[in-house]
Amino acid sequence: MAASVVTVNDFLDGHVGLDIECLDRIYLNGYVPNLQVGGQVVTFLTRHLGKPIPSPAVFEQIGGRFRRAVTKFAAAGDIPVVRFDKDDRKIDVMRPYQDRLAAQGRCGVAAIGVAQEFQPVWTAYQRDTRATDLPQFTFAKAQRRVTCYYFYLVDEQFGPGFVKICSYFPYPIKVWVNGHEWAKRQATKAGIGFAELSNGFASCTDPAALQAICDQLGPAQIQAFCHRWLDALPTPLSEVDEVGGYWWEFSMRQIETSRTIVFHAPRHARAFFEALVADNLDVGRPDTVEIIFGRQIRTGPKRATPGVFKTKVVTRGVDVTVNALYRHSRIKQYLKDGRALRIETVINSPTDLRVGRRLHHLDELQGKARAINNRLLDTERVGQGCVLASPAFARVAHPTIEEGRRAPALRFGDPRVMALAGALTTCVHAVTGLSNRSLRALMTGLHGAPYSIGQASYDLRRLRLKGLIARQPHSNTYTLTPDGLRFAIFYTKVHNRILTPLLAADQPPAPPPLRQALRTIDQHLNDQLTRARLPAAR
Structure with missing residues (x-):
């Protein structure tokens, strides 16, 4: 007897115990806006600090003072100081210190890590001057190996996190926190009972209230975390510098937005995920990534969209992760703790989605990332549930009268119809829109025969009359309807995955x-x- 086939829709319709969207890992860059070009460095040294000569010797003075302050801070708080080896995975080294502090019910700095790392810092070059003249310097940024301090801490609001501070001018900062850990603490304060996944939620007593909490996390809470710890930790810049306008602002380096779907029956989850992997190994193709990320991708020889677009399957032991790469970013799917489907959009450059990098754009970025997660799942649902019911199939495959006009048939097996379905599936213009011109470009390659403007107009007309595409207001572009997506996937799947292999x-x-x-x-x-x-x- 043939084994039953598990599909996305089988599990998502009636077998989901919890469905939560939340920010996951949040990684920020801290920078001083007024120290980003050489002229600003000179102004800082002369007008702000009052030095007669903008000399790089001042950098070492500030850095030395900061390093001594860190040593004093660690000694006063009896905080362990750990020197990282070059091959150390820092979070694995420091997690026991954080766990020990959290187990004591305390908040604060659990340990300080010290590492030598390459950082973009200001480097001075002395100009050629006469011996009687005062020395003059030119400042340029360069990658140099310098000392960096990692303050691994436990925060009352966010739980585990860290702040990394470079000891050399202009003192770039990194901040890392986790949105799920913040949500857990807020849910506990609100009296919402929950069971934990590793970095997530397995169940809760009030899913709607928990989702409302996750929706509240934004720039204000993260900015408060940054201010709270910059005030508590030793820093190279002083209160006088802050008053003078020399203080850190934050931009988004990496933002992970997740959707976690927990199943009632975990024993079936692995079979479900394996079926999902097998059916979506092409999710990283440029045409599919275009749908999911909502961005147009150009693949021609001129003005091609830069970046890598592919599917990458990573296996660690028995765990499988599917990654679809888009420029600097990616979307990944994996099975969480053997019982939940986790979808994560990882944005390494907000400009990939035409969003500004500064922290106050986080809400906009999170909205777009959530939409990407949902589009991926919707695409997979359609891909595994694309069977056309008999009335729908008859309406598409036979001539009908629609809006008082004859709608020609789209007969399965007809080369031009199959090429048309393939064109819709190849680019599924749910985001960028389908036009006469773009349809001709797709059909020329798929149909293998000349395809005129008149033929494209005829095909667009019958697709519209059949309810497979809808015209956008005040334009000559069309978007695919749910029936159109099912039509395109059903025709191409049956032809490419059943008939062609059987023949x-x-x-x-x-x-x-x-x-x-x-x-x-x-x-x-x-x-x-x-x-x-x-x-x-x-």
Whole structure:
């Protein structure tokens, strides 16, 4: 007996215990806006600090003072200081210190890590001057190996996190926090009961209230975290510098936005995920990434969109992660703790989605990332649930009267219709829109024959009358309807995954059992023809 096939829709319709969207890992850059160009460095040294010569010696003075302050801070708080080796995974080294502090019910700095790392810092070059002149310097940014301090801490609001401070001018900062940890603490304060996943929620007593909490996390809470710890930790810049306008602002370096779907029956989750992986290995193709990320991708020889677009499957032991890469960013899917589907959009450059980098744009970025997660899941649902019911199939495959006008048939197997379905599936213009021009460009390659403006107009008309595309207001572009998406995927799936393999099933790479079965059928047919004294087919 054939094994039952598990689909996305089988599990998502009635088998989900919890569905939560939340910011996950949040990684920020801290920078001083007024120290980003050489002229600003000179102004800082002369007008702000009052130095007669803008000399790089001042950088070492400030850095030395900061390093001494860190040593004093660690000694006063009895805080462990750990020197990282170059191959250390820092979070693994420091997590026991954070866990120990959290187990004591305390908040504060758990440990300080020290590392030598390359950082973009200001480097001074002395100009050629006469011996009697005062020395003059030119400042330029360069990558230099300098000392960096990692303050691993436990925060009352965010739980575990860290602040990294570079000890050399202009003292760039990194901040890392986790949105799920923040949500857990807010849910506890609100009296909402929940069970934890590793970095997530397995169940809760009030899902709607928990989602409302997750929706509240934004720039204000994260900015408050940054201010709270910059005030508590030793820093290279002083209160006088802050008053003078020399203080850190924050931009988004990496933002992870997740959707976690927890199943009622975890024992079926792995089979479900394996089916999902097998059916979506092409999710990283430029045409599919265009749908999911909501960004147009150009693939021509001129003005091609930069970046890598591919699907990457990563296996660690028995755990599988599917990554679809888009420029600097990616979307990944994996099975969380064997019982939940986790979808995460990881934005490494907000400009990939035409969002500003500064922290106050976080809400806009999170909205777009959530939409990406949802589009991926919607695309997969349609891909595994694209069967056309008989009335719908009849409406598409036979001529009908729509809006008082004859709508020509879209017959399965017709080369032009199959090319049309393939064109819709290849680019599924749910985001960028489908026009006469773009349809001609797609059909020219798929149909293998000349395709005119008139033919494109005719096809767009019958697609619209069949309810497969909808015209956008005040434009000559069209978007795919849900029925249109089902039509395109159903036609191409049946043709490419069933008919084409079956028609060539007597040859490799068809599965051996299928080839053997066809040979058996062929032998029986030949035997029957022989008994009927008819010549065998050649």
